Amino acid sequence: MQPASVPTPVTVLTGYLGAGKTTLLNRILTDNHGKKYAVIVNEFGEVGIDNDLIVDVDEEIFEMNNGCICCTVRGDLIRIIESLMRRRDRFDAILIETTGLADPAPVAQTFFVDEDVRSKTKLDAIVTVVDAKHLLGEIEQAHEAQEQLAFADTILLNKTDLVSPEELTQVETRIRRINPTATIHRTQRCDIALEKVLGRGAFDLDRILEVEPDFLDEFHEHEHDDHVSSFALVSKDPVDPNKFLPWLSSIVQNFGMEILRMKGIIAFKDDDDRFVVQAVHMLLEGDHQRAWKADEERVTRLVLIGRNLPKEIIEQGFNACRA
CATH class of the missing domain: 3.40.50.300 (P-loop containing nucleotide triphosphate hydrolases)
Structure with missing residues (x-):
């Protein structure tokens, strides 16, 4: 027990x-x-x-x-x-x-x-x-x-x-x-x-994307009319935490009922640790995880799964968070 x-x-x-x-x-x-x-x-x-x-x-x-x-x-x-x-x-x-x-x-x-x-x-x-x-x-x-x-x-x-x-x-x-x-x-x-x-x-936050860290390598978007669909936001540039965290909160506030799941690993500027986030609807949590490995590419990857999400608006806001 x-x-x-x-x-x-x-x-x-x-x-x-x-x-x-x-x-x-x-x-x-x-x-x-x-x-x-x-x-x-x-x-x-x-x-x-x-x-x-x-x-x-x-x-x-x-x-x-x-x-x-x-x-x-x-x-x-x-x-x-x-x-x-x-x-x-x-x-x-x-x-x-x-x-x-x-x-x-x-x-x-x-x-x-x-x-x-x-x-x-x-x-x-x-x-x-x-x-x-x-x-x-x-x-x-x-x-x-x-x-x-x-x-x-x-x-x-x-x-x-x-x-x-x-x-x-x-x-x-x-x-x-x-x-x-x-x-x-x-x-x-x-x-x-x-x-x-x-x-x-x-x-578990500590396990997000650890099991399949390369899943985005095979990620292809499709044009379709699904009620529920997913898309990925990727940035090879580091992200500014002072822009990203408020932006993320606003996304969850505005579109939370339509966001079914969200999960991702964030590479913040001047930060040697990976920051992981996940959400279910309007409930969001995030925390520093482990240090980036020496041979690991510091890429921010955020996946949103939801109903009819305004992809262009979300993408625009995300891109504005680059450091």
């Missing part, structure tokens, strides 16, 4: 209807890994593993079209996590399955905004399960499918046995148009080594 001083890792499982989330959850719960998990499902009633974690919580079913859903979900989630933390010696990690939640953001935001939750837990990753056979059909009709991809740190491209290699390449290309930074694993029946999904620290 986790020592009380170590934050309890939390993994959020999301994905469109029928993609295989429950299959993944059952795999995690029955795998012979010797760990115990507390599970919160989207009705926010708790499921006890071995029935010894059941907490008396009134089962509540939320209307997911409520405009204030962030507040509703967040308050309830905080309450449940606090009750779990009183018995944190009985499990190693928490899993949250957002079955009926189109948007994982309110769940992710909980781990930014509540100090008590933040001191005791750590968001490890948002894992999105995708149905390889049906994604291309669903993605044009269901905005939720695009949004769930946008929030992901790790994507399980599931049911790969039902499509041809050519179709699989098409699906991956489509996913990359929305989210160029997530790690993609191809699976059948969500059969994957759990260390590739759990305990990865994929949401």
